[in-house]
Amino acid sequence: MSTLLIIFYFLSAITLATAFLTIISKNPIHSAIYLVICFFSVAGHYLLFNAQFLAIVHIIVYSGAIMVLFLFTIMLMNLNKEGEPHKKIATKLAAVISFGLVCFVMLAVFIKAMPKMETYRTSGQDFQSIKVLGKVLLNEYMVPFEFASVLLLVAMMGVVLLSKKEKTIQ
Amino acid sequence: MDSAFIIEKSVVILVVFALTMIMAMYSTWAERKVAAFLQDRVGPNRAGWGGLLQPLADGLKLFSKEEFSPNTPNKFLFVVGPAIAMSTALMTSAVIPWGDKLHLFGRDILLQATDIDNALLYIFAVVSVGVYGIMIGGWASNNKFSLMGAVRAASQMVSYEVAMGLSMIALLMMTGTLSLREISAQQAGMNWNVFYQPVSFLIFLICAFAETNRTPFDLAECESELIGGYHTEYSSMKMGFYLFAEYANMFISSAILAVLFFGGYNYPGMQWMVENVGVNTANILGFLALFIKICGFIFFYMWVRWTIPRFRYDQLMHLGWKVLIPLAILNIMVTGICLLLFK
Helix, strand or coil, rough: CCCHHHHHHHHHHHHHHHHHHHCCCCCHHHHHHHHHHHHHHHHHHHHHHHCCHHHHHHHHHHHHHHHHHHHHHHHHHCCCCCCCCCCHHHHHHHHHHHHEEEEEEEHHHHHHHHHHHHHHHHHHCCCCCCHHHHHHHHHCCHHHHHHHHHHHHHHHHHHHHHHHHHHHHC | HHHHHHHHHHHHHHHHHHHHEEEEHHHHHHHHEEEEEEEHCCCCCCCCCCHHCCHHHHHHHHCCCCCCCCCCHHHHHHEEEEEEHHHHHHHHHHHCCCCEEEEEECCCEEECCCCEEECCHHHHHHHHHHHHHHHHHHHHCCHHHHHHHHHHHHHHHHHHHHHHHHHHHHHHEEEEEEEHHHHHHHHHCCHHHHHCHHHHHHHHHHHHHHHHCCCCHHHCCCCEEEEEEEEHCCCCCHHHHHHHHHHHHHHHHHHHHHHHHHCCCCCCHHHHHHHHCCCCHHHHHHHHHHHHHHHHHHHHHHHHCCCCCCCCHHHHHHHHHHEEEEHHHHHHHHHHHHHHHHH
8 A cells, every 4th residue: 555655646746746837837849848747647546547548539539639738839939949938917817717616516426426426336337448438438427528539629720710711801 | 566576577567578679670671671572572691591680780780870960959858859769669569468377486467567556547648649750850850851750740640549539448348447458358269359349440440540650641751751750850870769669669569569459468269278287378379469460560560561652641640530530439429329229
């Protein structure tokens, strides 16, 4: 147990440190690289929970796709200039409050999910395996799951539309 | 976790590591020999018999060359780039089943570093992380050509990963598992996936070429336009790491192709061998069968390199997004319909 605890503290230290460095560092590419390290240590936390699938998918989606595109964009647009225009205090405050609310929602989700987790634990089912996960996602949570994909599709269409519009103006 | 288990796994990991390194080393030799054969030359033949010591000589040369580092504000990232490229190239081999099992010292030893449920996803994760080595190295070089190479590599890998993932979905619908060991076991007795999923195999093969940055997809390092691409500024063993990582990647992706589509360690008459000759002999033969398949794929990589010229950049993107991805989606649909009708 103690080794797990040591790993947990180690990963937490990395997560928090790199998260702060992401915000603090002046160079956008350094910022992005710190964020990548942060995502990796979060994947490590998932592994500590024995959530293998979640950890690997987290790496594929966040580190492997989103952050690669981020770095790609920063490199392509040559945003190497250090420092950026500072936002107003009110904007920063609003951002902090809205993120705090998101945390609140997440906490509520976890608390609501607790009894469900207990039923899996008592029945001895391996709730981390992809088979169980897939069945739950496509049976009990079918509608939210499909709505999430619709949301992604709408976002994608919106981006395509925005980029097309800019071109016609030019 | 008993100590015997830890020793067993350590030995397996060390052997796999050594095997990957030796294969990467001798791939460089084989590449030059194959190139020489295809161009009607002799190839390296000075160091050792048939030039067999050439990789060692090359290694010695790379180690003893002058270490030059450019005037860059990112000295640390400049060193990290090749390190990431090399470690991700070696990490993939952890989940590949090299053989069924050996029965030694009263234990069944699985010839695999780890048999996780999500082995295939793990491979995708490591492959998708591999691009960081190129991107960070290319950016930290503080050189326009390196940056161009890095940006090209990133966009190419991201585009081809999509098609690769989609081509895998069709295969997964058939196998119903992500574990490479189970996928290998399902293909026993010439029941190879390539006969059921030829389109999926083709897409995966093309994407594997793109992911390993091999010709015809080596735009990230095309000499005629970008000097050396992302490793222009690298010298000595740092460049050696990038080159070595490419060959290690080639070996691993050949292994994955063999495991997923060409039956892995299975060979005709394996069941008979297990029953009549013994588990150990049969499975060592299985490992050799896998090894021959891998060498075949490596030869194929080299053959293609000296046969097909490099793509133009827009052709590359066109092939990735407008040909391979729709084809992969169509393949998924056809597979789904066939599964509904015939199972």
